[in-house]
Amino acid sequence: MAALSVMTGGGSWFLALALGVTLLKCLLIPTYHSTDFEVHRNWLAITHSLPISQWYYEATSEWTLDYPPFFAWFEYALSHVAKYFDQEMLNVHNLNYSSSRTLLFQRFSVIFTDALFVYAVHECCKCVDGKKACKELTEKPKFILSVLLLWNFGLLIVDHIHFQYNGFLFGLMLLSIARLFQKRHMEGAFLFAVLLHFKHIYLYVAPAYGIYLLRSYCFTANKPDGSIRWNTFSFVRLISLGLTVFLVSALSLGPFLALNQLPQVFSRLFPFKRGLCHAYWAPNFWALYNALDKVLSVIGPRGFLRCLILCALSSFMFGWHVHEKAILLAILPMSLLSVGKAGDASIFLILTTTGHYSLFPLLFTAPELPIKILLMLLFTIYSISSLKTLFRKEKPLFNWMETFYLLGLGPLEVFCEFVFPFTSWKLKYPFIPLLLTSVYCAVGITYAWFKLYVSVFTDPPVGKTKKQ
Numbered sequence: 001m002a003a004l005s006v007m008t009g010g011g012s013w014f015l016a017l018a019l020g021v022t023l024l025k026c027l028l029i030p031t032y033h034s035t036d037f038e039v040h041r042n043w044l045a046i047t048h049s050l051p052i053s054q055w056y057y058e059a060t061s062e063w064t065l066d067y068p069p070f071f072a073w074f075e076y077a078l079s080h081v082a083k084y085f086d087q088e089m090l091n092v093h094n095l096n097y098s099s100s101r102t103l104l105f106q107r108f109s110v111i112f113t114d115a116l117f118v119y120a121v122h123e124c125c126k127c128v129d130g131k132k133a134c135k136e137l138t139e140k141p142k143f144i145l146s147v148l149l150l151w152n153f154g155l156l157i158v159d160h161i162h163f164q165y166n167g168f169l170f171g172l173m174l175l176s177i178a179r180l181f182q183k184r185h186m187e188g189a190f191l192f193a194v195l196l197h198f199k200h201i202y203l204y205v206a207p208a209y210g211i212y213l214l215r216s217y218c219f220t221a222n223k224p225d226g227s228i229r230w231n232t233f234s235f236v237r238l239i240s241l242g243l244t245v246f247l248v249s250a251l252s253l254g255p256f257l258a259l260n261q262l263p264q265v266f267s268r269l270f271p272f273k274r275g276l277c278h279a280y281w282a283p284n285f286w287a288l289y290n291a292l293d294k295v296l297s298v299i300g301p302r303g304f305l306r307c308l309i310l311c312a313l314s315s316f317m318f319g320w321h322v323h324e325k326a327i328l329l330a331i332l333p334m335s336l337l338s339v340g341k342a343g344d345a346s347i348f349l350i351l352t353t354t355g356h357y358s359l360f361p362l363l364f365t366a367p368e369l370p371i372k373i374l375l376m377l378l379f380t381i382y383s384i385s386s387l388k389t390l391f392r393k394e395k396p397l398f399n400w401m402e403t404f405y406l407l408g409l410g411p412l413e414v415f416c417e418f419v420f421p422f423t424s425w426k427l428k429y430p431f432i433p434l435l436l437t438s439v440y441c442a443v444g445i446t447y448a449w450f451k452l453y454v455s456v457f458t459d460p461p462v463g464k465t466k467k468q
Contacts, residue, residue, distance in 0.1 A: 013137060014125070014146055018118045021150050022111060025160045029107045032365045033163040037106060038096055039063040040075070040163070041089055047072055048079035048090045052255060056265050060092050066268045069252045070197040074165075078109050110159050110167065117171035121149045124174050127181035127301070128339055141339035144386045148335040149174075153379035154328050154356045157372055162362050166325070169199050170332055176209075177308075177333065181301040185217040186244060193245045197252035200269055201326065204315035205308045212304040213241055302340065306456060309334050313351075313449045324362065327355035327445065342391040347452050349387065350402060353380050354444030357409050361434055369417060405444060412440055 042061045050058055055065055055072055065072060079090055085105040089097055125142040137143055159167050176191035192209050195202050218241070221232040256265050312330040316322055331352050338348035356376055363372050388397055398406070416433035425432060 013143065014122060017146050017150050021156075022114075024156070025111045025114070028156070028160045028371075029104070031161045031371065032363065032368050033103075033161070034362070035063070037098075037163045040106060040165070041097065041102065042092070042095075043067075043072070043075040044079040044082055045090045045092045045094070047076035048083070049092055053259050053261070056256070056261060056268050058092065061095055064268060066271070068197045068200055068269060069256065069265070070194065071199060074198065081105070081109075106163070107160070110163070110165055113165060114159075114167040114171070117167040117174070118150065120171040120174035120178065121146060123178035124149070124181075124336060127178055127336075138386070139389055141390065144390060145335060145339045147386070148338065148383060149332065151379060151382075152328075152332065152335070153376050154325075154331060154352075154359055156375060157359060157363060158325050158328065161368060161371070162325075164325070166328060169195065169202075170328070172198065173202065173205075174332065177305065177336070180212070180216075180304060185213060186240065189213055189217075189241055190244050190248065193248040197248060201329070204319075204329065205311045208304060208308040208311045212307070214238075216300070216304070217241065302337065305333055305336055306452070309337070310449075310453060310456070313445070313452070317446065317449060324358050327351075327358060331355050338387060339390065342394040342397060343455055345387040345391055346397040346402070347448050347455070349384055349397060350406070350444055350451070351448035352383060353406055353409070354441045354448065356380070357413075358437065358441035358445070360413070361437060373413070405447075408440070412436060 038061075042063045043065055046055055046058050046065055058064065082102075082105050083090060086099050086101040088094055088099070089102040089105070091097070125145055128141045128145055155167055155170070158164055172191055172195040176188045176195065179185070179188035179191060189209070192202070192206075196206065215228070218234055218238045219228050219230075219232050220234055220237075221229045223229050253262060253265070256262050309330050312326075312333070316326050316330060319326075331348075334344075334348045334351055337344040339345070356379070360372060360376075363369075384397075391397065416437060420426060420433055
């Protein structure tokens with residue numbers, strides 16, 4: 001709650017939004033949880049009861065530790081609180097252990113660590129251009145952005161029903177983005193380096209960070225047309241960036257280097273034997289391609305953010321063994337762009353609506369059906385209505401084709417949840433609902449990716465616009 005007290009100066013409305021969503025998270029505590037609940041319980045047990053030399057070797061459970069060291073230390077810290085709730089959850093041999101106290105601890109640990117996400121959202125709202133004068137609070141870009149982030153449907157169901165710690169991790173990412181917008185480049189670089197050692201999936205957007213920092217921090221001046229003034233390159237700044245990344249990496253990997261266990265750690269992080277090598281080749285290749293292709297012509301924080309989203313979307317689309325939850329890596333930062341321009345708002349709404357619906361199969365139990373439908377409807381209706389109001393003086397956010405496509409999600413849901421289970425196909429072709437959902441959503445996400453990529457070509461370079 002300490003993070004909330006820092007934000008009271010930003011308006012009581014923000015505190016009300018944060019407390020409101022926290023209450024909703026508490027109400028979701030008794031809901032279904034996935035195997036990720038056992039995954040994190042097992043990691044608590046591993047880091048608490050075993051020496052560090054065994055963390056990345058322990059294999060009693062199939063859910064072995066496969067996140068970077070900072071996340072392992074994060075679990076270690078949580079385990080020292082967990083022991084006051086239920087000591088038995090910290091026994092490595094208590095596979096699939098569950099109790100009411102274990103449930104409460106793990107659910108509240110996600111809610112509590114979301115304080116970082118709340119603070120990061122507050123910092124991001126400071127970076128929103130307040131040029132749109134609105135009398136009504138609910139029409140202000142900062143208010144809309146706060147709701148879009150704090151009450152994000154995907155994050156709510158993935159973290160607080162399905163069960164993960166994405167809010168904490170996205171808090172680090174959004175805070176690093178905010179620092180770059182605030183021209184506090186070293187802080188932004190430090191936070192992102194730390195994030196990489198919490199969860200390595202963020203490598204997907206590393207090219208955007210690397211090129212932006214090189215362009216906007218290591219080169220200290222531009223020509224009048226916005227192009228690079230090559231003789232202003234600062235080796236001191238480059239070395240300071242490199243040193244920051246090196247020190248963070250040394251702190252994370254140093255203990256395992258001393259134990260001669262780096263190969264074992266990397267084998268867990270990148271399990272090539274399972275065919276995941278493509279997940280860390282194709283995604284990063286496409287992400288790097290997108291970054292190199294356009295970032296030098298779209299300079300500035302908004303250009304960086306656009307590039308970051310392209311990296312995330314490209315890795316999601318071209319990756320191997322991609323988890324559906326990875327779409328949040330593009331949706332959340334896209335929220336920042338959505339309140340700036342009508343074109344970006346349109347892309348955001350298509351991407352968010354389609355991406356969020358693609359998460360529905362994660363919650364397959366009957367009691368959660370009305371919850372996920374209601375929460376998504378509320379979030380989607382608010383997103384569309386608020387952004388339409390914000391850009392009411394501009395052209396409509398959707399054309400007829402986009403409107404028709406988005407409305408098609410309704411009949412698709414009716415068929416998958418209420419018609420298909422009563423057909424003879426259920427036993428013979430049980431995969432049909434998932435297949436239809438995946439294919440239908442893939443069309444929308446691909447369309448949003450293409451539309452965003454085209455906008456990079458059509459938007460004027462930052463150096464030629466006084467605004468940016």
